[in-house]
Amino acid sequence: MSFFDYAMKFIGGASTTTVTCPVCGLKSSQSASKIRLKQAMLCPGCKALFIAPRSGS
Numbered sequence: 336m337s338f339f340d341y342a343m344k345f346i347g348g349a350s351t352t353t354v355t356c357p358v359c360g361l362k363s364s365q366s367a368s369k370i371r372l373k374q375a376m377l378c379p380g381c382k383a384l385f386i387a388p389r390s391g392s
């Protein structure tokens with residue numbers, strides 16, 4: 336991982352995280368900042384709005 340990648344992840348601006356829709360189970364890539372800010376995400380499969388649980392500890 337380059338320093339630039341690390342910096343982008345640290346800032347969280349453009350990084351994405353794979354989340355699983357709790358309704359249909361489809362995995363999709365969502366903005367990591369949305370997860371951090373607990374903003375609702377739109378599932379591309381079933382169009383459900385959901386808030387991803389925090390990953391990790």
Ligand SMILES: [Zn+2]
Pocket residue numbers: 356357358359360361378379380381382383
């Ligand atoms: Zn879904």
